[in-house]
Amino acid sequence: MAMQKYNEMDSHSRSALLEKLRADYAGAKAAGHKLDMSRGKPGRDQLDLSEKLLTVVSSSRDAITENGIDTRNYLPTDGIAEAKKLLGDIMGTDPDLVFVGGNSSLNLMHDCLTFAYIHGLPGFAPWGSGKVKFLCPAPGYDRHFAMTAHFGFELITVPMTPTGPDMDIVEELIKDPEVKGIWCVPKYSNPQGITYSDDTVRRFAALCPAAGDFRIFWDNAYAVHDLDPANPDKLLSLSGELSKNGKGDMAFFFCSTSKITFAGGGICAVSMGKDDFIWLKKHKALQTVGYDKINMLRHAKFLPDSAALTAHMEKHAQLLRPKFRAVLDALAPLKEEGIAAWNEPRGGYFISLDVLPGCAKRVIELCAGAGLTLTNAGAAFPYGKDPEDKNIRIAPTMPPIDELVRAMGLVCLCVRIASLEKL
């Protein structure tokens, strides 16, 4: 069947098509689906890839590090050398300046914000004592935005471009001394899968913010999460560029193994410049005796070098490629019908779908009505408000492929209905 752009159809054809699609929708509803594509959770098959992580530290003897630290006991607060190396390598930062956390890098981001809010960064007033604005490249990660909003910071939207945040706008906004930070997912960004260009990274490293306590929150959540590991996107090292510019303290780097090993049972880290690292360790020491070092050692033994990590991530890619393919194949006709656009990510966890303006909420509502949960409309924007109500985040990793195909059939049906209702 030759596709026709919806906006080129006459109104009679559109009405007839809508009627037919509504009948299809009624049928889909009656089928009693219970599908979930709301969050970027790994599938069970992906989790199975790390089964050996559960047994790699099996005895008391196994629990001792190369330096003789008994991981079962307390301390040191910043983690074991093996884990600092593993996560420092992923972030591209100096292992000596890596603080290893528990299973949640989000929690470490919250800690950094908390310490800045209550105590202030080295030499600066607590953020809680004044007004704070935070830059939010959008669409972006909903949990980032929600966290800074929860601290009472004002979120300022920065549009994303195919090469990263619009740096002209960033360079302008940081002239405001109330702007204290920016959220970045620099590789395979959530949700668009965009990797920042070298030029973007260099412009980040050259920023001269009015606030001396401005920090780039560089959440490299998908650093090694390539769909085509033989030909991955390459992200220029922000850490390296900052050092060249003598601005080593301007960024906080984050990563985790949540989407490498176990989403709920991985390890994570934060890295930063030397002065900030001393600052972080001081405040962390008042908050905890340190994180689970047994799990750090498990990870270091399970992923002993970069070859092991690469081989492991290739297995993830093998499982994820068909899922991303299935979503893209399902979406394809919508392009010819002129009612949707999306990018084809080369890694990460999401596909960012743009439907006709004013239609995203309706699509998500229709999907929910037929038993498919999608991420809330507007989630990828500050305050959960998509100014054009057109963005939908598709998370293809969790459902088995047959469910995914059914879910995407439903998504496409709902996009068509919502589009015809709008046109």
Added chain:
Amino acid sequence: MAMQKYNEMDSHSRSALLEKLRADYAGAKAAGHKLDMSRGKPGRDQLDLSEKLLTVVSSSRDAITENGIDTRNYLPTDGIAEAKKLLGDIMGTDPDLVFVGGNSSLNLMHDCLTFAYIHGLPGFAPWGSGKVKFLCPAPGYDRHFAMTAHFGFELITVPMTPTGPDMDIVEELIKDPEVKGIWCVPKYSNPQGITYSDDTVRRFAALCPAAGDFRIFWDNAYAVHDLDPANPDKLLSLSGELSKNGKGDMAFFFCSTSKITFAGGGICAVSMGKDDFIWLKKHKALQTVGYDKINMLRHAKFLPDSAALTAHMEKHAQLLRPKFRAVLDALAPLKEEGIAAWNEPRGGYFISLDVLPGCAKRVIELCAGAGLTLTNAGAAFPYGKDPEDKNIRIAPTMPPIDELVRAMGLVCLCVRIASLEKL
């Protein structure tokens, strides 16, 4: 040799004795000891007791909870049912109102303080917006005091009595609306090993603080850590007493398995009244997707019921009894010499040694000079300042028994020297 009280000796005998002891000290120094009794860390033999914890979840299949939750994946934020039950039972609180954390209950305490500081308790202004005073029964746990001092709260010392904090003073101090909380280690208190009497618990449950957002921080760190499990100290349930009085929201309960399984790789929890629990979950959801549920499940499988827990804690007691005995035996002569006093704890991790006023710092300095690290002088007091400079916290659990005996020989020698220097 018949012991003589030092203060009854003539000055000539004292000088002669001091000379002899100094010679002994020079010998001890030359021996090149490297001993550490500074922290309440479990011994390696104790950690070995939980070796099976490392293998109790060994396969992907093992990682699924009774309710079908895959512990390897994200969510739920407040933990799995099995762990809520285990830790709720230890705290004596409703499992539905238990939030399970990672390996650090200290971190959960810090979270509660952070959320109160930034957002305020339900219906109240953020603590950060005004002056906050915190009650500190002393001697007490140094990390508690340091944490609240770090938030900028004013620490107010409450003297400990053999039945717990001096409740006359507590009842008086809480009339001040700036007093927002009190630290308690109600069973086998750190460092004295005191268990609060029923009367003390009832008076806590009957408190009518001026501040509606006053909270008792009830850190039951040694809830099941009896040295004589057949005849343990019994702590009245604060949770039960509060409920009777309709004051279910006045306490935050904490516990951890740090000294049950692995000090660095356990699980922990916080429990509280219903409104506060909703408040906590709301703020935690902005901070993390939840803690390591695989480790929660490990613990639930390793300690499936109260009989298993009791049997496990008896094994700890078997290892710890000789260590506590060795310390008490070593100290015994000091009593006859009239230069020290201490209590005999029936559980917990410490012996609280009181030397002559003005001597604690000197004893610790002398010990350090001969290669024995003790907890800093004054650590058990707010701001690290022991008003009488007499308290020394002895942590007998970590060193093997032969080291412990050598260390205690050194402690006694240094107490004698410091006492003679003072008299």
